[in-house]
Amino acid sequence: xxTPFVRKLEYGAGLSDQDRQVLEHAVxxxxxxxxxxxxxxxxxxxxxxxVILEGFACRYKRLPDGTRQIMAYLVPGDCCDLHVSILSRxxxxxxxxxxxxxALLPHAVIEDxxxxxxxxxxxxxxxxxxxxxxxxxxxxxxxxxxADKRLAxxxxxxxxxxxxxxxxxxxxxxxxxxxxQLAETLAMTGVHLNRIVRQLREEGLITLKGHSITxxxxxxxxxxxxxxxxxxxxxxxxxxxxxxxx
Amino acid sequence: xxTPFVRKLEYGAGLSDQDRQVLEHAVxxxxxxxxxxxxxxxxxxxxxxxVILEGFACRYKRLPDGTRQIMAYLVPGDCCDLHVSILSRxxxxxxxxxxxxxALLPHAVIEDxxxxxxxxxxxxxxxxxxxxxxxxxxxxxxxxxxADKRLAxxxxxxxxxxxxxxxxxxxxxxxxxxxxQLAETLAMTGVHLNRIVRQLREEGLITLKGHSITxxxxxxxxxxxxxxxxxxxxxxxxxxxxxxxx
DNA sequence: CGCCCGATTGAGAGGGTTCAAAGCGAGTGG
DNA sequence: CCACTCGCTTTGAACCCTCTCAATCGGGCG
Numbered sequence: 001x002x003t004p005f006v007r008k009l010e011y012g013a014g015l016s017d018q019d020r021q022v023l024e025h026a027v028x029x030x031x032x033x034x035x036x037x038x039x040x041x042x043x044x045x046x047x048x049x050x051v052i053l054e055g056f057a058c059r060y061k062r063l064p065d066g067t068r069q070i071m072a073y074l075v076p077g078d079c080c081d082l083h084v085s086i087l088s089r090x091x092x093x094x095x096x097x098x099x100x101x102x103a104l105l106p107h108a109v110i111e112d113x114x115x116x117x118x119x120x121x122x123x124x125x126x127x128x129x130x131x132x133x134x135x136x137x138x139x140x141x142x143x144x145x146x147a148d149k150r151l152a153x154x155x156x157x158x159x160x161x162x163x164x165x166x167x168x169x170x171x172x173x174x175x176x177x178x179x180x181q182l183a184e185t186l187a188m189t190g191v192h193l194n195r196i197v198r199q200l201r202e203e204g205l206i207t208l209k210g211h212s213i214t215x216x217x218x219x220x221x222x223x224x225x226x227x228x229x230x231x232x233x234x235x236x237x238x239x240x241x242x243x244x245x246x
Numbered sequence: 247x248x249t250p251f252v253r254k255l256e257y258g259a260g261l262s263d264q265d266r267q268v269l270e271h272a273v274x275x276x277x278x279x280x281x282x283x284x285x286x287x288x289x290x291x292x293x294x295x296x297v298i299l300e301g302f303a304c305r306y307k308r309l310p311d312g313t314r315q316i317m318a319y320l321v322p323g324d325c326c327d328l329h330v331s332i333l334s335r336x337x338x339x340x341x342x343x344x345x346x347x348x349a350l351l352p353h354a355v356i357e358d359x360x361x362x363x364x365x366x367x368x369x370x371x372x373x374x375x376x377x378x379x380x381x382x383x384x385x386x387x388x389x390x391x392x393a394d395k396r397l398a399x400x401x402x403x404x405x406x407x408x409x410x411x412x413x414x415x416x417x418x419x420x421x422x423x424x425x426x427q428l429a430e431t432l433a434m435t436g437v438h439l440n441r442i443v444r445q446l447r448e449e450g451l452i453t454l455k456g457h458s459i460t461x462x463x464x465x466x467x468x469x470x471x472x473x474x475x476x477x478x479x480x481x482x483x484x485x486x487x488x489x490x491x492x
Numbered sequence: 493c494g495c496c497c498g499a500t501t502g503a504g505a506g507g508g509t510t511c512a513a514a515g516c517g518a519g520t521g522g
Numbered sequence: 523c524c525a526c527t528c529g530c531t532t533t534g535a536a537c538c539c540t541c542t543c544a545a546t547c548g549g550g551c552g
Contacts, residue, residue, distance in 0.1 A: 012332075061386055064472050069390050071382050086258075086371050091379050091477040125332050128374075133337050135381050136317050140307055142389035143433035144315050147508070178530065187389035192508060194532060226310050231337040392539070425499065438540060440500060493552105500547070508539085515532070522525085 003027060004165040005051050005103070008077030011164060011234050012126025013119045023120065026113055027051055027103035038095040039102065040080070045088055048104040051079040055100030056176060060184070061092045070185040072135060073097075073158070077165040082110065082124055098176045126233065133231040142187050145226070147196045150186050152205060152225035159215060160229050172214035249273060250411040251297050251349070254323030257410060257480050258372025259365045269366065272359055273297055273349035284341040285348065286326070291334055294350040297325040301346030302422060306430070307338045316431040318381060319343075319404070323411040328356065328374055344422045372479065379477040388433050391472070393442045396432050398451060398471035405461060406475050418460035 002010075006023045009015060015023070030053060033039065039057065040046045050057075057074040071092065074080055080094050085107050096102075114121040134157070141153050158175065162168035183193040200206045205221050207214040215221050222228075229235070248256075252269045255261060261269070276299060279285065285303065286292045296303075303320040317338065320326055326340050331353050342348075360367040380403070387399050404421065408414035429439040446452045451467050453460040461467050468474075475481070 059382070061382070063386070063390060069386050071385050083371055083375060086368055087375055087479055089476065089479075091479070092382060122332055125329055129329060129333055132378060132381065135378070135385065136305070136307070136338060139317050139381070139385050139388060140309070140315050142385060144309060180530075189509060190531085191510085191533090194530095195508095198532080230335065233333055233335075233337070424497090426497095435541060436499085437501090437542085440498095441540095444500080495552085496550095498548085498550105500545100502545085503543090505542075506540090508537105510535105510537075512534085513532105514534100516530080518527105518529095520525100520527085522523100 003053060004075075004077035004167070005053065005079070007165050009120075009123040009127065012123035012130070015119055015123065016117075019117050019119050019123075022113065022116060026105055026109050027053070029104045031102055031104060033096050033100045033102055035096055035098050037100075038093055040090060040094040042090060042093045044090055046081065046084055046090060048106055049079055049082055049084075049110055050094065051103040051105060052076050053101040053103055056097040057094060057100055057102070058097055058185075059092050059094050068184055069187060070181070072131070072138070073185070075158075075161055075165070076167060078131075079105075079124075079127060082128055097181055130233045133233060137231045147186070147188055147192060148199055149225045150188075151182070151193070151196050152200060152221050153227050154182075154186065155206065155213060155215065156218070156222050156225055156227035157229075157232070159218065160232060160234065164232075164234050171216065171218050172212060174211055175213050176211050249299060250321075250323035250413075251299065251325065253411050255366075255369040255373065258369035258376070261365055261369065262363075265363050265365050265369075268359065268362060272351055272355050273299070275350045277348055277350060279342050279346045279348055281342055281344050283346075284339055286336060286340040288336060288339045290336055292327065292330055292336060294352055295325055295328055295330075295356055296340065297349040297351060298322050299347040299349055302343040303340060303346055303348070304343055304431075305338050305340050314430055315433060316427070318377070318384070319407075319431070321404075321407055321411070322413060324377075325351075325370075325373060328370055343427055376479045379479060383477045393432070393434055393438060394445055395471045396434075397428070397439070397442050398446060398467050399473050400428075400432065401452065401459060401461065402464070402468050402471055402473035403475075403478070405464065406478060406480065410478075410480050417462065417464050418458060420457055421459050422457050 002020065003024060005027055006015070006020050009023065039050055042061070052074045053076055055076070058070045059072040059074070059080070060068045060070045062068050074094070081090065084090055114124065141150055145153060159168055159171070159173055162173045167173060179193050179197065180190045183190040186193060197208070201208060204216060205224060207216060248266065249270060251273055252261070252266050255269065285296055288307070298320045300322055304316045305318040305320070305326070306314045306316045308314050320340070327336065330336050360370065387396055391399060405414055405417070405419055408419045413419060425439050425443065426436045429436040432439060443454070447454060450462060451470060453462060
């Protein structure tokens, strides 16, 4: 069974068996982190690239009023800041939301990877571009959609992203976040988020059991929240990349 | 006098004289575009990388209600989508806001550049990372700051970015945008934007003469809007680059 | 000179926030 | 095994920022 990392990169380029082995080998230095632990601090000049293997992490910035804004989720398979070594200082913090298994890759390992295989280089590029697309869509989501659609859109995205690495079924997944963390993501108060969750539940758009979320009608929730998964770039390239390999 | 492109990349890495010449030569295919002209359409698979030489352009997405959200400004020196060739489809549109002079670089030219010089490769990487940082800060700006600080923050950013390519003095620059375009950027109604402009003017935070903006007290406006230019990554490397030049 | 788009101003409505307080649930220590 | 506590969830009420709808003003251009 491939790690989520390899599994995700498959979407970016048609990896060869050797590519897969090289990648699996690269994520050998695995560490366990507790919830709410910062991996990379603002103004750091980090030594390693981090690849999330289990759990949820995030990018965030603290605001002057003490609250924080979460700017991106990092789920299994995602890697943080592939090329930050170029910047002398990083401009935000990366921290775990839940307990996480994280692989640490020194920059030398990344250079090895890109030196060895153009396909891997391409796949890593693709993951960067996919992250950028997500970042842009989040801007739209936060700035233009009302609270209910905002949450719905986030849930649609998570469903697709988690499906991509085998962590979601057709219509349900585990979302191990507190409502407060969700509120810090969606730029609203915990109080208001709670109301919105209730509303979506009452409208039958989602079902909650503990931290397990089920979306009875994915199409309906997608339409409701104006969700179009194209920005994740998880489908188009798969076929193209495979063709190119032949 | 170097083009804004080279001028900007200087911040990313200490370019050699040869690097500069190679870069200047790369932006030889220059075209003129009218205001409100789309350079790259959503779902396109673009053939060229675009480098803005004059004028303002932007990334945007259309929303179901017909309005649009501008997600990034592209000012002289900025280049769009360096590596989109990896994606089969682009997920947003790039269009001019004002009349623009734009250089078109076929992907082959980019590959030449990165093949020839590691410094140029690094500088291009840096520009991508700087764009990402900006994208993240915009997320914060749109989602967490009220309208007046939101506008103020944008103006602070533009001052610094335009200064970097020699298009702004210490405290003033030309902002050739309509209030409607600004509103499409800041995710508010034109009506409300207008009120906010007036408010900032009345509070003495900005001065307007036609499309020319002056910021009497940059420090004050920065504090007011919680602006910290670190996310642009325009300073750290500057000294390093200069030292290297000597 | 008239047209048209952009800038400007007014009044009322609504979504989201804040402040406050009461349930609920799981982990801890006695 | 139970009581306790802390954090998360849930609910209520009043307030405020921003939007919508509408109308007027102003300047550039044909």
